[in-house]
Amino acid sequence: MLILQQNYFSQxxxxxxQQLPLEACGLIAGIKENENIIVKKIYFLNNVDKSVRHFSLAPQEQFQAIKDMRQNNYILLGxxxxxxxxxxxxxxxxxxLAYDPAxxxxxxxLQYSTPLLNSFKIKNGFITKEIIHIIPEEKR
Ligand SMILES: [Zn+2]
Structure with a gap:
């Protein structure tokens, strides 16, 4: 199960x-605990494809995000x-294009007025839907 704070979903x-009509993209980082994937940070990257149907994460921003994850002891979750x-x-x-089954x-x-978020694991061309559990915002 993927655990996501409500405020991250809203963000x-x-x-x-904001990025419409283009596809928006980014990374998620956090920790894995038992069977749970706990999202601790969202990264908002630029879609260098500037496309309404494709995306490519800006390489330099991706590099910066990975560096930030290391500093926070987070791992790249997806x-x-x-x-x-x-x-x-x-x-x-x-x-x-899904290169990593982990x-x-x-x-x-954004097809409808209410945004819908799904998560998937993709392995050898097969997709498995992952349960997203939305939790309230964590107080720091
Ligand atoms: Zn897509």
């Missing part, structure tokens, strides 16, 4: 709306991107 949705006008399921290209691939659909 992803807000950022994705990436996220938006589908401005299609469902929250991986496209054929998303499946093709990562979670989150897709936010």
């Amino acid at each position: 992803i949705a807000a950022y994705a709306r 990436n996220w991107h938006s589908h401005p006008s299609s469902a929250a399921v991986p496209s054929t290209e998303d499946i093709k 990562l979670s691939y989150l897709i936010l659909s």
Whole structure:
């Protein structure tokens, strides 16, 4: 199960709306505890493809994000991107480009007025939906 704070979900949705009509993208980092994937930080990256149907994470920003994760003792948990006008399921290209079966691939659909977020594991072209458990914002 992937555990995500409500405010992170809101931030992803807000950022994705700002980037419309383009696909928005980023990374998620945190920790793994038993069977749980706990998201501790969201990174908002630029889609260098500047496309409404594709995304590529800006390499330099990706590098910076990984560095920040190391400093915080977080691991890379996966990436996220938006589908401005299609469902929250991986496209054929998303499946093709998914290179790491250990990562979670989150897709936010802005197809309808309420944003919908799904998470997937992708292995050898097969997708498995992962349960997302939304929790209240953690107080620091
Ligand atoms: Zn996609």
